[in-house]
Amino acid sequence: MQLVQQLVNGITIGSFYALVALGYTMVYGVLKLINFAHGDLFMWGAYLGLTAVLALVSAGIAGSPWLIVPIGALVIVAIAMLGVLVERVAYRPLRSAGRLPPIISALGVAFILQSLARNIFGASWRTFPPGIALPGGITLAEGVRLGWMQLIVLAVAGVLMAALYLFVQRTRIGTAMRAVSLDPTVARLMGIDVDRIIAIVFLIGPGLGGIGGLIVGLYYGSFDFTLGWTFGLKAFIAAILGGIGNIPGAMLGGMLLGVVETLASGYISPQWKDVIAYAALILILILRPTGLLGERVGAKV
Amino acid sequence: MKLRPWQWQMGLLALALLLPLPLGDYYRTVLWRTGLYAILGLSLNLIVGYAGLFQLGHAAFYALGAYTAGILNLRLGVPLLATLPACIVVAGLFGYLITRPILHLRGDYLCIVTIAFGEVVRLALVNDVFGLTGGANGLSGIDRPSLFGLELRAPIYHYYLMLLVLLLTLGGMQRLQDSRFGRALLYVREDEEAAEAMGIDTTRVKLLAFVIGSAWAGLAGGLYAGKLTVIAPDLAKFMESVVLFCIVVLGGTGSIPGVFVGTIGMVTLPELFRPLKDWRDAWVGIAMVVMMIARPGGLWPSRRASSSVRGGEPAEEAP
Numbered sequence: 357m358q359l360v361q362q363l364v365n366g367i368t369i370g371s372f373y374a375l376v377a378l379g380y381t382m383v384y385g386v387l388k389l390i391n392f393a394h395g396d397l398f399m400w401g402a403y404l405g406l407t408a409v410l411a412l413v414s415a416g417i418a419g420s421p422w423l424i425v426p427i428g429a430l431v432i433v434a435i436a437m438l439g440v441l442v443e444r445v446a447y448r449p450l451r452s453a454g455r456l457p458p459i460i461s462a463l464g465v466a467f468i469l470q471s472l473a474r475n476i477f478g479a480s481w482r483t484f485p486p487g488i489a490l491p492g493g494i495t496l497a498e499g500v501r502l503g504w505m506q507l508i509v510l511a512v513a514g515v516l517m518a519a520l521y522l523f524v525q526r527t528r529i530g531t532a533m534r535a536v537s538l539d540p541t542v543a544r545l546m547g548i549d550v551d552r553i554i555a556i557v558f559l560i561g562p563g564l565g566g567i568g569g570l571i572v573g574l575y576y577g578s579f580d581f582t583l584g585w586t587f588g589l590k591a592f593i594a595a596i597l598g599g600i601g602n603i604p605g606a607m608l609g610g611m612l613l614g615v616v617e618t619l620a621s622g623y624i625s626p627q628w629k630d631v632i633a634y635a636a637l638i639l640i641l642i643l644r645p646t647g648l649l650g651e652r653v654g655a656k657v
Numbered sequence: 658m659k660l661r662p663w664q665w666q667m668g669l670l671a672l673a674l675l676l677p678l679p680l681g682d683y684y685r686t687v688l689w690r691t692g693l694y695a696i697l698g699l700s701l702n703l704i705v706g707y708a709g710l711f712q713l714g715h716a717a718f719y720a721l722g723a724y725t726a727g728i729l730n731l732r733l734g735v736p737l738l739a740t741l742p743a744c745i746v747v748a749g750l751f752g753y754l755i756t757r758p759i760l761h762l763r764g765d766y767l768c769i770v771t772i773a774f775g776e777v778v779r780l781a782l783v784n785d786v787f788g789l790t791g792g793a794n795g796l797s798g799i800d801r802p803s804l805f806g807l808e809l810r811a812p813i814y815h816y817y818l819m820l821l822v823l824l825l826t827l828g829g830m831q832r833l834q835d836s837r838f839g840r841a842l843l844y845v846r847e848d849e850e851a852a853e854a855m856g857i858d859t860t861r862v863k864l865l866a867f868v869i870g871s872a873w874a875g876l877a878g879g880l881y882a883g884k885l886t887v888i889a890p891d892l893a894k895f896m897e898s899v900v901l902f903c904i905v906v907l908g909g910t911g912s913i914p915g916v917f918v919g920t921i922g923m924v925t926l927p928e929l930f931r932p933l934k935d936w937r938d939a940w941v942g943i944a945m946v947v948m949m950i951a952r953p954g955g956l957w958p959s960r961r962a963s964s965s966v967r968g969g970e971p972a973e974e975a976p
Binding site (some may be wrong): 384388390446447449450453454455456457458459460461463464465466467468469470471473474475479547581585588589592593600630631634635637638642645 | 711758761762763765766767768769770771772774776777781784809816821885895896899902903906907910935936938939941942943944945946948949950951
């Protein structure tokens, strides 16, 4: 039964990774850029959510769990707009500058976002006030508990990912997105407004990352400004595991990373869980360089 | 009057020798740090600049060198200067073992594996691997280097020690750049298939670049351990690797003067503006974004790289 419990926990953590990994993978799909700033956008989601919650609490509106719905919507919108802004200012001018300059620019944006967060919100750990995160849960079987928060996390992540999948597969914009990630030049010739599609990607990816940040903050209760680096790196690994640029791959990779990490922490050693996650990444990349579901052929021919 | 190369080289050397003399200990330490990062930058430049391989875990080798010096000194009582060859060998050996299986990976994947490897090294150091690394607190009480019975305590001695290594590095890199191996590296960076077709063993060349670069970072780690006498796993943190990567790219990849420009931008200037410490990272970040938009080739691009690109264009235009 302990194993089932570990799997439940692992899938919960995995769905965080998946939400954040989607942002990396979508951006990589259209721009072939590792968006190092994504982890920090995610961290900003957590801080904005915390600020909104604290503002409501100090305004005397007692912490009802339902309040998280409008706050979540606010965070999505705010971080999505921040994402579009970042693309506009820091990435668009470098679209034709080769591989290295956009990476440096992305690292620069990450520095800026991190430094801003540290100066505005302080360097110490911040905690969500009680009453927002639901305590308790349900017992599925003997020894297997599913917390309400876990259930909410799984539900929100599941709905968002299903919606994204349908959006990308079924709508015109989604089709255009896939076309751009396949070949931007041909997509432009087919009458697709590539700049607009890229802007939409930077709306959706950071939006999902932002809500992911809020949920992670709520789930763990406290965080600090390094959340973006640590979590972002893991989520990026999840994206690679699944095959970067591949949306279902990011979901699978996230879940897999969450489960591997939880099992490693439960059965081997909590101290070494990150090492095991990274080692798994290195192994998978050596054996299957395009990731688990990576269809795009890697090396230039 | 136009100066000859050896004239301004001598001028720079004289400046490097005399500059710390009128300064206080704090500024001497800043100069020492600048030099140390220039050595690290030059070692990474071999990998990122010449070979064109994205290495975002370089700080791990720096940390490996520092820990090699620390462990040999504390456990076996080896004098610090005598540990330096071991730092080079250990970091180079790890460079070989790590890089061998991942060389065939394409740009971004390679970059991620190097990040992951850097984190593995850092976490192993934090977790006190084999009971040797002292866990999260690291190692302290490492001996300072001593020369003919004289303990190098004051920053000025460390500065001159660093300068000696820096000059060796510069000389070595210059020789390397003009050697058969250096030209092979550049060829591999510009067009791997063509290089292969010309009979260059691309895997061997890339591997060699990685090993030499890593080994040299290990040497810088040894120098660090001797100066600070305290080392911690933070040496291997991702941020450190990012700074090194930016040193190479901001100045202009593959350019030796560019490494110095990058070091001054990423290390010296932030160090001198300590009062603005809280906002330092934000300024560095803004500078990085603006720099890349204004001069994507870096502040002091490598002349060799640009001339080779110019030479390559007509062939591409041909039908």
